[in-house]
Amino acid sequence: MKITPGAISFPLESEKHKTGDWGTHYPVIDKEKCDGCKTCEQYCPDSCIEVKKFGEEKYAVVDYDFCKGCGICSTVCPKEAIRMELKEIYRV
Amino acid sequence: MKKVVRGFYAVAYSVKLCKPNVICAYPITPQTEIVENLAAMYANGELENCVYITAESEFGAASILVGASAAGARTFTATCSQGLILMSEVLFNAAGMRLPIVLVNTNRAMSAPLSIWNDHQDSMAMRDAGIIQLYVENNQEAHDAIPQAYKIAEDKRVLLPFMICMDGYKLTHAYEPIELLEQDFVDSFLPPYEPVAYLTTKKPLTFGAYAPPHVYMEFRVAMQRAMDRARDVMEKVFKEWAEATGRDWGGHIAVDYPDSKVYAIAMGSVVGLIRKVVEDLRKDGVNVGLIKIRTFRPFPVDELREQLKDAEKVIVFDRAVSFGYEGPVSIELKSALYNYSSAEIYSFIVGLGGRDIPRTLIEDCIRNVVEGKEKPGYSFKGYKEFEEVFP
Numbered sequence: 430m431k432i433t434p435g436a437i438s439f440p441l442e443s444e445k446h447k448t449g450d451w452g453t454h455y456p457v458i459d460k461e462k463c464d465g466c467k468t469c470e471q472y473c474p475d476s477c478i479e480v481k482k483f484g485e486e487k488y489a490v491v492d493y494d495f496c497k498g499c500g501i502c503s504t505v506c507p508k509e510a511i512r513m514e515l516k517e518i519y520r521v
Numbered sequence: 522m523k524k525v526v527r528g529f530y531a532v533a534y535s536v537k538l539c540k541p542n543v544i545c546a547y548p549i550t551p552q553t554e555i556v557e558n559l560a561a562m563y564a565n566g567e568l569e570n571c572v573y574i575t576a577e578s579e580f581g582a583a584s585i586l587v588g589a590s591a592a593g594a595r596t597f598t599a600t601c602s603q604g605l606i607l608m609s610e611v612l613f614n615a616a617g618m619r620l621p622i623v624l625v626n627t628n629r630a631m632s633a634p635l636s637i638w639n640d641h642q643d644s645m646a647m648r649d650a651g652i653i654q655l656y657v658e659n660n661q662e663a664h665d666a667i668p669q670a671y672k673i674a675e676d677k678r679v680l681l682p683f684m685i686c687m688d689g690y691k692l693t694h695a696y697e698p699i700e701l702l703e704q705d706f707v708d709s710f711l712p713p714y715e716p717v718a719y720l721t722t723k724k725p726l727t728f729g730a731y732a733p734p735h736v737y738m739e740f741r742v743a744m745q746r747a748m749d750r751a752r753d754v755m756e757k758v759f760k761e762w763a764e765a766t767g768r769d770w771g772g773h774i775a776v777d778y779p780d781s782k783v784y785a786i787a788m789g790s791v792v793g794l795i796r797k798v799v800e801d802l803r804k805d806g807v808n809v810g811l812i813k814i815r816t817f818r819p820f821p822v823d824e825l826r827e828q829l830k831d832a833e834k835v836i837v838f839d840r841a842v843s844f845g846y847e848g849p850v851s852i853e854l855k856s857a858l859y860n861y862s863s864a865e866i867y868s869f870i871v872g873l874g875g876r877d878i879p880r881t882l883i884e885d886c887i888r889n890v891v892e893g894k895e896k897p898g899y900s901f902k903g904y905k906e907f908e909e910v911f912p
Contacts, residue, residue: 432739434680434747435619437718438730446733 452498454513456491462510463488469502469511478502522701528693531660531701532599532625532685533558535667537568538707539623542594542714545574545585549604550637551689552627556599579604583611583622590620591728593719595671598622601689602629602643609647615682616651616744618729621674621714622682623667627689628789628840630874638875639689641789641840644817645849651744652682653751654817656788660697662770663687668702668711669758675714678750686817688790690875700768710765748819755816773821774812776828778803781810783891784829787838788814788850791871791878795838798883807891814850822857832864836890838883839870839899847899868899876903 456478465480465487477496480489489502489511503511526534532555536544544563546556563573576582579600586596600608605626615622626644630636644654653674657663666685674683687693718726732740756772763769777796785795792813799811812828814821829835835858839848846852851868858864867890872878882903889895 430736430739432736432743434717434743435617435728436730436732436740438727440725442727442730446731 447494449492449494449496452496452516453519454498454500454515455493455496456498456500456502457512457514458489458491459510459512460486460488462508463506464508464510465489466507468505468507472501472505474499474501522703523698524701525696525698526660526701527554527696528660528663528687529554530558531664531697531699532667532687533562534701535664535707536597537562538702538704539597539668539671539711540569540595540713541571541597543572543574543586543589543596544568544598545576545582545589545596546598546600547576547579547582547604549579549600549602549629551629551639551693552599552601552604552625554693555625555627559597579607580611583608583615586622587611587615587618587620588720590615590622591618591720593714593716593721595675595714596620596622597624599625599627601627602631602637605643606631606646609650612647612652612682613650614729617740619680619744619747620682620728621671621680623670623674623685624682625663625667625685625687627693628686629689636874637689639691639790639840640873640875641686641849642842642873644684644686645841645843647684648818648849650682651748652684652818653679653748653755654684654686655815656686656817657692657815658770658790658792658813660687660692660695661699661768663692664699664702665762665766665768665770668707669762671714672711672758673751673755676751676754677717679747679754680717681744681747681751686789691790702766706765710761752819752821755819771813771815772824773816773819774814774824774828776810776812778810779828781808782832783807783809783834783836783887784812784832785809785836785838785883785887786812786814786850786854787840788817789840791838791840791883794878794880795883798880798887802884802887807888809887809891817850817853820853820857825854825857826861829858829862829864832862834890835864835866836887837866837868838886839868840872842870842873851899865897867895867897869902870899871902873901873904878903
């Protein structure tokens with residue numbers, strides 16, 4: 430393998446490092462309830478949730494590659510449109 | 522040009538000649554006058570292409586230098602004791618980021634109890650950080666060490682922080698005649714710093730990035746290899762310096778009377794005193810030599826093994842304690858000599874917190890060992906018997 434002195438890394442290197450498997454929970458968006466207000470987008474500490482347009486519709490979409498499941502989006506959502514669910518592997 | 526100056530000035534003047542780009546420090550006795558001198562030089566316009574930044578703490582000072590060094594600047598700071606320990610979190614990073622920051626540590630005791638006086642407890646605590654540690658005996662050696670430190674630290678085979686350890690008060694505050702270096706000479710000896718990579722908006726980089734378990738270990742192995750390569754680089758730079766200036770401070774160790782059976786070993790300013798005692802004892806027919814350890818990290822393992830392979834007794838004068846074990850230099854020496862020498866090792870911990878080390882104490886220690894009145898092992902010398910009482 431090749432390494433740089435002092436662990437110097439280059440732009441977008443971190444994209445290769447998927448951190449989405451860190452959390453125990455993950456957010457699930459209720460597309461019916463979500464009105465695309467972008468509150469979650471502004472509060473997400475890791476820029477992992479974004480309101481996107483799909484034709485006439487717009488609703489929040491989670492980037493599960495990097496979402497760590499903190500649940501802030503779910504807490505701040507004024508429409509209660511985001512539900513935190515326990516990942517399959519943690520279910521007993 | 523020879524001038525009578527204090528240790529502070531000897532260091533500051535040498536730093537100036539090395540043309541640093543960023544100097545950042547926080548005052549702490551007995552270091553303060555080093556950076557005060559540099560601040561005066563900066564204010565007088567003697568430091569070109571340089572910024573002098575006053576920080577809010579040693580933590581801040583070290584952090585600013587990490588940023589500056591990562592941006593490709595030649596950097597300098599000075600600190601000691603609590604200041605060095607406050608810097609320590611950052612300095613471990615500086616070493617891991619392979620930044621050739623040069624700092625002077627004016628060795629001072631650690632609190633508590635509060636002491637501003639000299640011993641080696643502070644720099645010993647930084648032993649495992651990945652920082653090169655050089656201990657100097659006098660102010661000329663400190664003056665000479667600065668350009669060598671930059672040359673070694675900035676060498677692409679090394680790229681590690683370099684800490685010059687000079688005894689607080691005993692050296693810093695002492696007036697000594699110093700052969701001050703000339704700018705032309707330093708320019709020819711020390712090339713401008715060419716970083717292998719540096720922070721710039723034109724080519725964004727991240728230094729010291731996150732390393733999960735599958736890559737972290739390689740970076741630490743790389744640091745150890747850099748330390749190993751530093752041994753050779755230092756040896757060469759020391760030789761080059763000796764040839765160029767006529768002042769030969771030795772290699773990783775400096776040996777007086779290399780054919781001796783008994784050796785006294787020490788680091789720092791106390792070596793000067795021990796040298797005088799050894800000289801006098803030899804006139805008295807005592808077969809004793811002196812080894813001055815100059816580099817504590819990387820530790821001069823091969824040199825000590827070679828020098829002590831036939832020695833019968835080794836007397837270590839330590840200026841610090843690893844509480845729960847013994848003096849750090851003695852610990853390292855024993856580990857280095859294991860299986861290489863059958864010498865008995867006597868370790869004396871002396872001069873903690875500026876406690877005076879009279880020549881009679883050194884003389885008694887050596888004489889007692891030579892005459893078989895001491896048992897191998899460690900002991901504290903020069904303290905008063907006491908009883909601990911609850912208030």
